[in-house]
Amino acid sequence: MLSSLVNKYNIAGPRYTSYPTVPYWNQDTFSLKKWKASLIKSFKESNAGEGISLYIHLPYCESLCTFCGCNKRITKQHSVETPYIDAVLKEWHLYLDLFDEKPIIKELHLGGGTPTFFSPESLTRLIKGIVKLALVSDDSEFSFEGHPNNTTKAHLETLYNIGFRRVSYGVQDYNETVQKTIHRIQPFENVKRATEMAREVGYTSVGHDIIFGLPFQTLEHVKETILKTKALLPDRLAFYSYAHVPWLKGNGQRGFNDSDLPSGALKRQQYDLGKQLLGEVGYHEIGMDHFALQTDSLYKSMQNGKLHRNFMGYTASKTQTMIGLGASAISDSWYGFAQNEKSIEAYYHLLAENILPVYRGHILNEEDLIIRKHILNLMCQFETCWSNNSLYFDSLTEVQSRLQEMERDGLLFIDPNSIEVTAKGQPFVRNICMAFDLYLQRKQPDTQLFSMTV
Template identity: 50%
Template structure:
């Protein structure tokens, strides 16, 4: 498309990633523990038996700081922190168990961080054995974890496999040594190959690689080299993310600011990576995600059953996501909540028998309808609506849609909207047209990564 560079420049503006709607900075902050518990009970009664619960467990510790990282983490080499934290997660789950009238069914568990494999296999086994012993795994439940190739051992992989885990996601980011030094994450191909081979040898069904474009010192040549190395291992899924530069929130990112690729150079890195992925046999699954044709994530995309939540794209249909651990976010369809980010405060409140909620949001009927529309666009690039909804679109938003249509990014009418293939890079921008919460708060400034 001849005007692609112009559009990239025009639409490369801060925009939410829409892992939720409303996005976290736009939550009404109208939640307290009593209200949250009541809503959890309602959601459990409505969806718990039929769809089960998905658990996200945040494990925040890392031994060293990766300077590109935007996650909530605590840097320490003191592994004595493991036991008190695991005990807090178990106590938090016990609080939730007291809200359920039946033994809960689990649709999935995901361990994120931080670095989950900072924790010893015995610590992870203690935590997970308790959770699994007080729950019932649903048929097809997906258990997955994020592993650092440098410290994910055979013992980690075997212990988690024996507990039912079948998918592991390795944070690779880039294989170029200069890039790795800049972002303070040095991991040779040999370590990644070892971690991948061991997982497959044990019997893991799915190995995922996380890669990032837009990092310091990246060039077309380094991207080609990285993907050549990736092709020697052929993971089942690849997440190819845009680096989010937010130094005001993550000061360590300032250390390499002068070495970041320019706007058009960054997009060229993505296009080159996407081109290579296509040649390797990977198929695009929503924003930033690619999978082999026989992978469940791609099959969900084809079957229009793909879902998106705070963990990204998922095949799980569950409307209840409970977050355990500091900073973790819960989504129970009728409301959201987030735990306190401060680890000590989180542990203290849990020890007193309270949940450690820092903020939340109660969904209105308008919120739910908007979320469903945005989710449909993010997952399927299409959304349907009726004539009543269409005629309620404000004049200013209708004008934005008409501009998108003129630029070839969308087609829409009284029955719905379809994002074109060339419109896919701009899906976040397109979703903002329907983000009424953000439009209502135009006087406030929000920190979002750039859309492209």
């Protein structure tokens, strides 16, 4: 039965870190002036209560991992660190000029690329330059992505001393054949060393990222990786499906063929096996593709109904305002999205002209805001309702009609004023959200834009 559902629902679809999704952003109604206005409005509404989130994109890597779909620049020249940090700090100052009070930073995350490409001294200058003109919330969460091969004790101690308490390491898979194919060679010993160092320094949450559906990856490979992961017992895990999007410019995913990838049915088996093994040692599934121990903030946020999802993935608390700094970073004012120039040179050029380096975005209309809330509810709580008139929208009957077949397949329950995703339907939550995605339904793409849902 499961294999037939996988075959039926394994189609290309968004991961819903935003709504509308990036390919459907309306450039015709977007402008830098409107983006600034939406951000100022959001900041005034939320800064004193929730605070804001910051995502800082550090794009440099010393080598190319061929599974990666992120925006990155490959170089071994570390002279790039200083000018890039200068640019990020200038961008931050341009945003600060919009606000009439100091931002209260609730969350700060360093992503990439490889943040630990940067030296501890460079990262110190970056973070101190950010926080010296802001306030830091008493319950803030600072986190970074570390590469197990180059994260040093100096990195960990330096960032710990300026407020970081969470680190996530990209593991992907421990099998040597898979690692060679995706050009990410890192023995278990390196991950073990990096994990233990973080705990010795005092980090309260250590995460691992594991991917299933990688080229040449078998069920046995996934089992081996999960068993080794269990031995280290990270506080949280991202255990997610490889997103094969080789059509993206600058992507290294053309280094292997589609035929080298596991089938949809095998990918589902890989996930189910991993979930079973993780459950045996106390991990709880969080939303889609995430797991955490009961002691981790991500689990606690799910229990108290505060789990949130944005361009950083799942987060333990919600902030209405998220500012993305750095080349390709995406910002979210709740009322609008804005993405920075992807090219580092174009990013530098606009900043030299004292212009926020935004090149595209979307201002949400009233219908967008309602649909966004429903999709967030589904992705974070596996349910949504419209008994409150503020969440009713004109196309609701049409959406319910699209969901009827999924209800017959046992993926959800439809009530007059709500829907609830079943345990059987949780692996297909992306498909369920697609029924609400009015942009996708009104204009199906001519070419594939998204990775497969399974």
